[in-house]
Amino acid sequence: MALAPVTAILTPRKQEATEARLAAMTMPAGGWSDAARQDAVARVRAMGLPGARDEYWKYTKPEGFVDVQAQAAAVFQSDEAPMFDELDRLKIVFVDGVFDADASDDLALEGVSIDRLAEAADIHWAKDLYGVLEERGQDPVQRPLASLNTAYATDGILIHVTGKPSKPINLIYRHASEQSDAILHHVIKVDAGAEATILENGPAASRFNKCMEVDVADTGRLHHVRAQGRDHERRAITHIFARLGTESTFKSFTLTVNGVMTRNECVLELTGDDAEAHVAGACMGDGNFHHDDTVFVTHDAVNCESRQVFKKVLRNGATGVFQGKILVKEGAQKTDGYQISQSLLLDDDSQFLAKPELEIYADDVACSHGSTSGAIDEDGLFYLRARGVPRGMAEDLMTIAFIAEAVQEIENEDIQEQINNRVAGWLERRRG
Amino acid sequence: MLEIKNLHVKLEEEDKVILKGVDLTVESGKVHAIMGPNGSGKSTLSYVLSGKDGYEVTDGEASLLGEDILEMEPEERAAAGLFLAFQYPVEIPGVGNMTFLRTAVNAQRKARGQEEMNATEFLKEVRARAKDLKIDADMLKRPVNVGFSGGEKKRNEILQMAMLEPKMCILDETDSGLDVDAMKLVAEGVNALRDEGRGFLVITHYQRLLDHIKPDVVHIMANGRIVKTGGPELALEVENNGYADILAEVA
Ligand SMILES: Nc1ncnc2c1ncn2[C@@H]1O[C@H](COP(=O)(O)OP(=O)(O)OP(=O)(O)O)[C@@H](O)[C@H]1O
Ligand SMILES: [Mg+2]
Numbered sequence: 119m120a121l122a123p124v125t126a127i128l129t130p131r132k133q134e135a136t137e138a139r140l141a142a143m144t145m146p147a148g149g150w151s152d153a154a155r156q157d158a159v160a161r162v163r164a165m166g167l168p169g170a171r172d173e174y175w176k177y178t179k180p181e182g183f184v185d186v187q188a189q190a191a192a193v194f195q196s197d198e199a200p201m202f203d204e205l206d207r208l209k210i211v212f213v214d215g216v217f218d219a220d221a222s223d224d225l226a227l228e229g230v231s232i233d234r235l236a237e238a239a240d241i242h243w244a245k246d247l248y249g250v251l252e253e254r255g256q257d258p259v260q261r262p263l264a265s266l267n268t269a270y271a272t273d274g275i276l277i278h279v280t281g282k283p284s285k286p287i288n289l290i291y292r293h294a295s296e297q298s299d300a301i302l303h304h305v306i307k308v309d310a311g312a313e314a315t316i317l318e319n320g321p322a323a324s325r326f327n328k329c330m331e332v333d334v335a336d337t338g339r340l341h342h343v344r345a346q347g348r349d350h351e352r353r354a355i356t357h358i359f360a361r362l363g364t365e366s367t368f369k370s371f372t373l374t375v376n377g378v379m380t381r382n383e384c385v386l387e388l389t390g391d392d393a394e395a396h397v398a399g400a401c402m403g404d405g406n407f408h409h410d411d412t413v414f415v416t417h418d419a420v421n422c423e424s425r426q427v428f429k430k431v432l433r434n435g436a437t438g439v440f441q442g443k444i445l446v447k448e449g450a451q452k453t454d455g456y457q458i459s460q461s462l463l464l465d466d467d468s469q470f471l472a473k474p475e476l477e478i479y480a481d482d483v484a485c486s487h488g489s490t491s492g493a494i495d496e497d498g499l500f501y502l503r504a505r506g507v508p509r510g511m512a513e514d515l516m517t518i519a520f521i522a523e524a525v526q527e528i529e530n531e532d533i534q535e536q537i538n539n540r541v542a543g544w545l546e547r548r549r550g
Numbered sequence: 551m552l553e554i555k556n557l558h559v560k561l562e563e564e565d566k567v568i569l570k571g572v573d574l575t576v577e578s579g580k581v582h583a584i585m586g587p588n589g590s591g592k593s594t595l596s597y598v599l600s601g602k603d604g605y606e607v608t609d610g611e612a613s614l615l616g617e618d619i620l621e622m623e624p625e626e627r628a629a630a631g632l633f634l635a636f637q638y639p640v641e642i643p644g645v646g647n648m649t650f651l652r653t654a655v656n657a658q659r660k661a662r663g664q665e666e667m668n669a670t671e672f673l674k675e676v677r678a679r680a681k682d683l684k685i686d687a688d689m690l691k692r693p694v695n696v697g698f699s700g701g702e703k704k705r706n707e708i709l710q711m712a713m714l715e716p717k718m719c720i721l722d723e724t725d726s727g728l729d730v731d732a733m734k735l736v737a738e739g740v741n742a743l744r745d746e747g748r749g750f751l752v753i754t755h756y757q758r759l760l761d762h763i764k765p766d767v768v769h770i771m772a773n774g775r776i777v778k779t780g781g782p783e784l785a786l787e788v789e790n791n792g793y794a795d796i797l798a799e800v801a
Contacts, residue, residue, distance in 0.1 A: 495642075496603065497640045498640050498641075498642045500602050500603070500624060500640075501636070501639070501640035501642065501694075502642070502645075502650070502653075502654070503601070503623070503624035503625045503628070504600050504601070504602075504624050504625075504627075504628055504634055504636075505628055505650070505654035505657075505658075505710060505714065506625050506628035506629050506654050506655075506657045506658035506661065506714065507625060507653055507654055507657045508623075508625045508657060508661075509623065509625065511653065511657065512625075515645055515649075515650075515653065516642070516645070518644070518645075519642060519643060519644025519645040519693075520644060521644075522643070522644030522645075523643075523644065
């Protein structure tokens with residue numbers, strides 16, 4: 119089977135932009151990660167940072183992520199308590215990408231070992247993963263911003279899940295400086311039979327490039343829930359590279375409200391039989407908002423299930439993008455692949471651009487994909503109003519109902535409720 | 551209770567006139583039935599009264615307890631005491647039946663300046679009413695009407711009616727799709743709400759329902775008008791002879 123790689127042409131202009139960016143950056147001394155970082159820089163040079171003409175960047179402008187200088191972004195003052203505050207969790211706080219020891223908990227929790235990338239001892243388990251999954255994820259589609267991340271990440275968290283920690287690990291990203299430009303790289307390794315929940319929340323920085331490599335061994339389970347902060351002007355490019363072993367599970371959900379520019383890429387590889395990977399997202403965009411979910415799921419084993427559920431609520435000229443692919447390799451029989459991307463357009467000014475793709479090289483598979491775009495269902499709205507629910511409240515109920523399929527991908531019902539409350543708050547503020 | 555005078559309605563989007571001068575008064579404490587051929591305008595009347603978009607009132611008036619309702623928003627009409635049991639209840643994926651009911655009950659209470667019902671009180675109330683209608687707990691947890699059978703949807707309408715305790719209840723073919731036992735349950739649900747302070751307008755094609763919910767007055771609607779009004783015997787006549795005789799008589 120020969121897969122046509124999606125390579126972008128390295129034009130002189132792109133090369134120039136890439137060199138300019140690299141020249142402005144300093145590679146941290148990484149000890150055990152040095153070799154991986156050098157390799158990553160070489161990848162960046164070979165690919166070039168994304169340009170506006172690249173096929174994979176057709177719907178989202180890459181400049182904001184590529185430019186030497188990050189654009190300033192105002193720090194948003196919110197009266198809302200930070201997400202996950204009510205939960206018992208282990209807190210790890212970064213401010214503009216810099217670890218904040220005082221605000222963080224002790225990095226000790228039974229069933230898991232936690233280290234900081236910037237401080238991890240020389241011989242480290244993460245050496246086998248750092249940049250490795252990212253590199254695997256470059257084929258068949260290039261993701262140079264992830265290689266840039268591997269090369270220049272200043273810090274990150276290395277989590278080795280060996281048991282079943284009693285509480286979630288919460289990575290909290292605070293934004294303090296209008297000029298901040300942060301690069302973090304996390305590595306998570308889940309052992310056989312182990313299970314953990316990783317929470318992430320906060321805007322992180324004016325510009326944030328984050329990469330998370332996840333390796334789930336046979337029968338391991340990892341839950342991931344994140345809420346990208348409400349700062350209107352922040353920009354974020356994030357990558358998840360996950361590799362799943364036999365009978366393992368990876369479930370990831372992302373809530374995005376506001377942010378001028380966000381691209382969340384998720385690259386999942388099901389390499390062991392009977393594995394299950396779910397990736398879901400709900401975003402709420404108002405006005406100057408561009409949100410891109412780019413997902414690539416590769417089935418390379420028998421009887422695996424993958425689900426992609428993405429919902430976007432857009433108003434006032436906001437733009438939503440979805441590029442999602444299911445690739446079923448030869449021999450990946452009994453694959454069950456599901457993909458849905460939908461947008462709820464609250465007015466005529468907003469737009470949703472979707473590119474769903476299936477590429478299948480096995481014959482005994484069940485894959486479905488769908489993409490829709492529409493307004494609130496008038497009949498449902500009338501039904502609610504006829505029962506006495508005022509219009510605004512009825513619209514909010516319908517909107518929360520619209521994202522429900524994505525939110526329900528979160529296993530923990532308390533967290534589901536918290537997500538719904540956030541969305542309700544967002545809608546309420548817009549009703550005045 | 552409900553007073554409709556010379557109501558003319560056309561579709562907003564096209565030049566199609568559907569109601570051509572409906573006159574109808576439902577007194578407090580009474581049950582009126584409307585029968586009539588398919589397409590005669592029965593559901594349209596119920597939609598226009600409850601405030602659905604897409605219709606334009608070109609003439610006439612409608613009032614509930616002396617208050618003009620045609621200018622009100624649908625939610626205001628509901629708060630004023632109007633309830634429509636839909637011919638085709640709408641499925642709302644993602645909204646839990648319980649959440650929906652509680653939001654509705656409390657929204658109406660709030661609109662009327664009453665105190666909201668707390669969660670425990672509400673739960674107790676719903677469970678009791680649901681039990682009477684043989685609606686199981688599982689159905690209450692599911693999204694509104696999603697995956698409900700035809701009969702379950704209709705019972706769910708009556709549950710909503712029982713919880714909201716409206717003044718004026720319009721039931722649009724609530725009997726269609728019900729098995730014999732379910733029809734009895736629904737009729738019992740309706741009869742339990744019969745009260746001096748409440749009026750009913752029951753739209754149906756069949757005498758069967760009227761065996762259980764005994765109407766005081768029966769109207770025949772044809773081609774956008776009430777063409778004949780009588781007692782319960784009128785329903786029997788329709789059941790036995792169809793509409794041909796009645797329509798010929800009024801033509
Ligand atoms: N929104 C609409 N668009 C187009 N035609 C409509 C619309 N609403 C009603 N009509 C038409 O108006 C007429 C009356 O419809 P209505 O649903 O009120 O009839 P009905 O008496 O309730 O019939 P049934 O007994 O079959 O339920 C029908 O011809 C119907 O097709
Ligand atoms: Mg009808």
